[in-house]
Structures are given as structure tokens and as C-alpha cells.
Amino acid sequence: MNSRLVRFAAAPLALLLSAAAVPADEAAADRVRGHVQFLASDELEGRATGSRGYAVAAQYVAAQFASLGLRPGGTGGGWYLQVPFRRATHVSPPQVRLRVRGRTTALAHGIDVSLQPSLLEKNRSIDAALVFVGHGLNEQALGLDDYAGLDVRGKIVVAFSGSPTGLPTEVRAHLDASKPEAAARRGALGLIEIPVEPTGAPRRFGSLGRPRLDWIDTAGKTGATSLLGARLAMTAKTAEQLFEGARTPLASLRAQAKSRRPVRGFAIPARLTINAQSSWHDFSSPEVIGLLPGSDPELAGEYVVLMGHLDHLGVKEDAKPGEDAIYNGALDNAAGIATMLEAAREFVQSGKRPRRSILFIANTGEEQGLLGADYFASHPTVPIKQIVAAVDLDMPLLTYDFTDVVAFGADHSTVARTVAQAARGMGIAVSPDPMPEQSIFVRSDHYQFVRRGVPAILLFTGYANGGKARWDHFFASVYHTPKDDLGQPINWKSGARYAKLNYEIARALADADARPRWYRGDYFGDRFAPGEPRAER
Numbered sequence: 001m002n003s004r005l006v007r008f009a010a011a012p013l014a015l016l017l018s019a020a021a022v023p024a025d026e027a028a029a030d031r032v033r034g035h036v037q038f039l040a041s042d043e044l045e046g047r048a049t050g051s052r053g054y055a056v057a058a059q060y061v062a063a064q065f066a067s068l069g070l071r072p073g074g075t076g077g078g079w080y081l082q083v084p085f086r087r088a089t090h091v092s093p094p095q096v097r098l099r100v101r102g103r104t105t106a107l108a109h110g111i112d113v114s115l116q117p118s119l120l121e122k123n124r125s126i127d128a129a130l131v132f133v134g135h136g137l138n139e140q141a142l143g144l145d146d147y148a149g150l151d152v153r154g155k156i157v158v159a160f161s162g163s164p165t166g167l168p169t170e171v172r173a174h175l176d177a178s179k180p181e182a183a184a185r186r187g188a189l190g191l192i193e194i195p196v197e198p199t200g201a202p203r204r205f206g207s208l209g210r211p212r213l214d215w216i217d218t219a220g221k222t223g224a225t226s227l228l229g230a231r232l233a234m235t236a237k238t239a240e241q242l243f244e245g246a247r248t249p250l251a252s253l254r255a256q257a258k259s260r261r262p263v264r265g266f267a268i269p270a271r272l273t274i275n276a277q278s279s280w281h282d283f284s285s286p287e288v289i290g291l292l293p294g295s296d297p298e299l300a301g302e303y304v305v306l307m308g309h310l311d312h313l314g315v316k317e318d319a320k321p322g323e324d325a326i327y328n329g330a331l332d333n334a335a336g337i338a339t340m341l342e343a344a345r346e347f348v349q350s351g352k353r354p355r356r357s358i359l360f361i362a363n364t365g366e367e368q369g370l371l372g373a374d375y376f377a378s379h380p381t382v383p384i385k386q387i388v389a390a391v392d393l394d395m396p397l398l399t400y401d402f403t404d405v406v407a408f409g410a411d412h413s414t415v416a417r418t419v420a421q422a423a424r425g426m427g428i429a430v431s432p433d434p435m436p437e438q439s440i441f442v443r444s445d446h447y448q449f450v451r452r453g454v455p456a457i458l459l460f461t462g463y464a465n466g467g468k469a470r471w472d473h474f475f476a477s478v479y480h481t482p483k484d485d486l487g488q489p490i491n492w493k494s495g496a497r498y499a500k501l502n503y504e505i506a507r508a509l510a511d512a513d514a515r516p517r518w519y520r521g522d523y524f525g526d527r528f529a530p531g532e533p534r535a536e537r
Helices: 003-021 025-038 042-047 051-067 171-179 179-185 237-243 249-257 329-352 371-378 416-424 448-452 467-478 492-511 525-530
Strands: 082-091 095-100 103-109 113-114 123-132 157-158 189-193 212-217 230-234 266-292 303-309 355-363 386-392 404-409 429-431 458-459
Touching: 025 042, 025 051, 025 329, 025 492, 042 051, 051 266, 051 329, 051 355, 082 371, 095 237, 123 189, 157 179, 157 249, 171 179, 171 525, 179 189, 189 237, 189 266, 189 371, 212 371, 230 237, 237 249, 237 266, 266 371, 266 492, 303 329, 303 371, 303 416, 303 492, 329 355, 355 371, 355 492, 371 448, 386 416, 386 448, 404 416, 416 429, 416 458, 416 492, 448 458, 458 492
Parallel strands: 123 157, 157 189, 189 230, 303 355, 303 386, 386 458, 404 429
Antiparallel strands: 082 212, 082 266, 095 103, 095 266, 113 230, 123 266, 266 355, 404 458
16 A cells, blocks of 8 residues: 555544544544545545455445444455456457348448347357337236237347336336346347337447446356346337338337337347357456444344445546546545445444444445445345345435435335434435436435345435535536546535434334335335235325
8 A cells, every 4th residue: 555545544543533622523524524535535546346446445444344343244254245247348349130021131230239248158149030029018017018928938029118108217217127137037038129219229229339247156147137148229220120021010119109009019020140259357346344233132133234335437548638537436425435434433432232233335336237236135145134124325415514315215115214203303304306207216226125125215415405506516517527526515514414314214223123114005015025014105
């Protein structure tokens, strides 16, 4: 470790030693500032997953857990759960050919079609028939079955991108992301997404062909995104070729989809051949896990998770000379980790152990698609059924004196009641989701716990007291840019207050007689925790 890193690492210790000389809230603010100053420093080079800077950040968090007296919550008696990652890249442009009515057309990769690199097969050779499946949804609870009456085994399904209108935005976002899983469950070999509109390409078109990252374990299992042999997207113009000679013209199918009428599937008189090679780079990056054991003999085997993501975007590869190239991630999400550490300190300093155990988790790979949290939820260091709730501290905006918070996911479980009670005790309001169109509930690490049946929320500082203007500015000019650094007007007392609120929430969840419940009739509870007891709204 170089001397500059040593000076940064020593700063929080000095703040702890001097805390007795200042009021408690100011000391807490100083500790939060010290953590953020270290984690968002240029020396950590943006904390990209698997990078040297991330490794230093992980060591720092583990050292903080140790200094607080937490127990290691990782594997082998250590602080880490190492996530085995694989990055797949096309060796050369894939060869994709479409055969319709006896005529074969070569499709240009990146122009006509985009194919995702494979994490499981270095060499792919596929020749398969095509079946149109509407939007490609299969969710019996909502009366959606675009696969009804269709045999797609060993075939490539063709689906409109997106989901039908009229569903809640969070449900639509979940269904949209679940299309590969739905296709794989029915035995499909691959999935092609095409746009509903007669111009352009699906939203995923550009991203599918880029290098791809996911976890892959020793059994060869990987994330849900790798269930299919091939995943592709086509432009509107190329999609027209698929339906030449089809029993229903594509224009009619598009009109049905826009009018919200049911779109029935059918076999397409066409075949697709794919020849592609992928190269792999395997590496690891750790989840950092601290454990505070519970005190109640009957409840200590249950866990409340308080977490935030430690990773950010690293260094801008195409930066111009003299340009700031480091994505420091001060608020996204050094601030979340800093406030989690302060909440952990609150538990220890209280002198009263919680009844349930607390897991403090610093996640890796969030910026790459919630990958570290997904790996933990698939390979938990404690039984996943014993995790009763999760609270996610991701990107608290600490540039103003917040007076309200937003609990994304509050509509789904009784965790929301705990949040409201804790906030009320601190004079903080709980506001409804101000941006439902963004489907924030399914876009951060807590959602990987939801997918395993765990009631969970993501907590943001709210729009009141000038918060909306600050959020608008952050999203428009700072979010995921090098401007998310220590030059922002960060209100460190707001950081201390946010940490205190999360402590109070976690404390209440841990000390409650009963574990949180999904609300009766909630889609996510019914989908991921069937048979579990329910609460009335």
C-alpha cells in the first residue's frame, strides 16, 4: 500500500479517537465523511468489479467490520464470499444466416442482428426453426401464456420486446427481464427480440453484442441470463424478413400488440443458423460480509440484511488527455457503504445486541447487473429461508437536508410499516414512489433477495425540502459520470441522519416478535414466496 493510501486509511481511525470531543451527530458525520473520502478517492480508481481498487475497498470494509467487533460472515471463517466471474467476448463477428422460402441471407452482426456472447459454450453452431410467441411471457398468475399450444422445444422463439401496457411498471419490468427464463422453461434453444415499432431496434440491441459478464460457479451453473443457447435482437427491418410468407403479416401483429389485443403465436416458415466463437476471462471479486450475532435463543438463527454495493464503474477507457477519467462513485455508492458502516457502529455502541442476527453485506458487481447479490442469494452463507428482511442502501443523495425518504418496495410487504415507524420516531416522512415509471424496485441488489422470497426495500432520500431539484440535477448531470466525486456539496450530517434511520429500521426488524410478511395478493410475494403466511394491507 502506498503512502497516500495509508494516510487515507488512517483518517477514519483518527476520527473515531476524537469522537468523544464533539457531539454525537457531528462525530457520526465525520465518520461517514472519512469513509466516503477513502472509498471515493482517486487512488481506488473507481472500484470496478475485480479491479485493484475494488480489492483495496473490500479490505477496507473488512477492516472496519473487524474494528467494530463483528464476526466474519463469509466462507471459511473469513470476511469474503468470493464471486467467480466470467467475461465472455466474441472472438470475431458471429455468422448469422436467415433462411426463408429457400433463400438464405447473411445478417450483419451489429447492423441487422446482435448476438450475445456465450458464457457456457466457446464454440456455438446452431440451426433451428423459429416460432413467434407474442411478447414471450408466461405468467399464469396474471393470465399470461404466450406459449399456449406451441411446441418450442429445440427451437428459437421470436418475441416482441417489452411487455403489454396496463400492468404495474414494476411487474412489467420483472416480466421483461424474465423472458429468457420463460423461454428456457418451455425448452426453447434461443430467443430473438424484435421491436413492436416498425423502425429502430429493441432497447437491448446494442448491449447484447458487447462483452458479457456474469457469475459461474464450480458446478457450471450461472445466472438466469445464461439459460438459453442463444439470445439475439433484430432491427425492425430485419424482422420483416422473418415473417415473409407467415400466416399473419408482421404489420398486423404489431397493430394487435399496440391495441392491447392478445397476440397469438405460431410457427414461422424460416430457420436461423448461428456460428460463433466466444473467448473467456475468469476472475473473482468478493462480497464482504460482517455478522452481528443475535441475542435471542429462538430468533438468533434468523437474519436481517443491511447492505449496499461497494463497486462502481472504474476508469473511463476512452478519456481524452487531461479529462477526468475516474468514476469515483462518491454517492453511488460510497455513501451507502459509509452509512452502512455507521449503522453497524450504532448497533455495537448501543451495548444491546439485537434479538435476530444482522448481516452487513458490501456487494460486488451491482453496476454489472446486480451480480454479486445474485451470487450471494444463490450461494448464501446462511440459509436463505432464514433471512427475514433486507434493506438496501444504494445511492443516498446527501447534498441537502432531507426531511423524507422513499422506500421502494413499500407496497409489497410489512417492511414498509417498520420503515414508517422508525422514520416517524426521527421526524422523517415516508413518501410514495415519485418515479414509478423507472421501476426502481427491480433495479438494485435487494431485488435478488426478493426473487428468493425475502421481503426487501431500497431506501432513497426523498423529494421534499428541495430534494426533487437535487435529484433532477444528479440524474441529469452527475449520475454515472466522473462528476460523482468529493467535489459535490455533500451534507455529511445528512449522511449521519440517514445512517441513524437505517440503524433504527434494522433494529426494529431484528427485535420484532414476528418476521415481516408479504401482503396478501401481492404479485411478488405470490410469485416468489408461495405458501408463506401473509399480512393484510
